[in-house]
Amino acid sequence: MSRIEMAMEKAARLREEGAPREAAEGSGTTEVATAAPPGNATRVATAPPTVPPERVLMPRHPFLVNLLDPHSPAAEEYRKLKSVLVKLTDGDRFKNAVMVTSSVPGEGKSLTALNLAASLAQGLDHTVLLVDADLRRPSLHKYLEIEQGPGLADILSGKAEIPDTIVQTGLGKLSLIRSGSHVENPVELFSSQKMRALVDELKNRYPDRYIIFDTPPLLPFAESRALANIVDGVLFVVMERLASESEVLEAYESVKGPGLLGVVYNAACEAGHDERYAYYKHYEGQGQ
Numbered sequence: 091m092s093r094i095e096m097a098m099e100k101a102a103r104l105r106e107e108g109a110p111r112e113a114a115e116g117s118g119t120t121e122v123a124t125a126a127p128p129g130n131a132t133r134v135a136t137a138p139p140t141v142p143p144e145r146v147l148m149p150r151h152p153f154l155v156n157l158l159d160p161h162s163p164a165a166e167e168y169r170k171l172k173s174v175l176v177k178l179t180d181g182d183r184f185k186n187a188v189m190v191t192s193s194v195p196g197e198g199k200s201l202t203a204l205n206l207a208a209s210l211a212q213g214l215d216h217t218v219l220l221v222d223a224d225l226r227r228p229s230l231h232k233y234l235e236i237e238q239g240p241g242l243a244d245i246l247s248g249k250a251e252i253p254d255t256i257v258q259t260g261l262g263k264l265s266l267i268r269s270g271s272h273v274e275n276p277v278e279l280f281s282s283q284k285m286r287a288l289v290d291e292l293k294n295r296y297p298d299r300y301i302i303f304d305t306p307p308l309l310p311f312a313e314s315r316a317l318a319n320i321v322d323g324v325l326f327v328v329m330e331r332l333a334s335e336s337e338v339l340e341a342y343e344s345v346k347g348p349g350l351l352g353v354v355y356n357a358a359c360e361a362g363h364d365e366r367y368a369y370y371k372h373y374e375g376q377g378q
């Protein structure tokens with residue numbers, strides 16, 4: 091038996107033994123066995139369904155650097171962030187559920203979540219499910235230039251099932267769950283057992299995939315603190331000169347602990363650097 095045949099046989103055996111994954115998202119799904127990362131010998135990378143060329147999203151926002159300008163210094167900074175994140179989350183237990191938040195609005199958490207997700211999805215080893223969990227001011231569908239539709243709020247309120255809400259972007263191996271319908275009580279939804287069950291289901295259904303939640307800022311609203319107790323890790327975005335020191339410290343104190351993966355220092359000024367590329371500049375890994 092050739093090595094290719096042995097690999098195919100192993101992949102088939104793992105599919106039979108493993109949990110159902112992309113099949114729930116519709117037909118046309120293909121699973122591809124790849125070299126598993128260290129510490130995860132049985133993990134099987136899952137390719138998302140093929141997206142016809144006419145349905146591939148074509149966002150144009152200039153700060154989506156990992157999609158529009160992948161060779162830029164800013165995109166390279168995101169690849170460094172990706173590498174640190176993979177190092178912090180990969181292991182015997184894959185910590186694949188990560189939320190991105192900030193202390194106050196406007197610090198760039200959504201663009202950070204989106205660029206990080208795109209960077210991961212462009213690699214060979216990971217598929218990514220990006221979830222717009224900012225039910226108060228959703229923005230991911232706007233950055234990706236698609237209409238709002240069934241999403242997280244609809245799942246939590248029992249109006250939609252997970253497969254019905256997943257949008258295949260065609261951008262690498264990136265999928266999206268939008269925020270969904272407007273709700274008046276996002277705190278109650280995030281604090282519910284249904285939210286915990288949803289995160290567990292996403293983690294268990296797609297064990298090879300990163301699930302990245304873009305969440306509201308920590309200080310004005312309570313739901314991000316509730317979600318921080320459910321996910322595997324938190325990335326904390328701080329924009330230079332926006333939030334006060336006391337605001338940053340208060341927000342940091344609310345999420346610090348074993349789950350805090352690090353701080354993304356955003357929009358740092360550096361003399362002589364292109365202003366566009368200075369938007370995202372520095373990452374400080376602070377594994378706790």
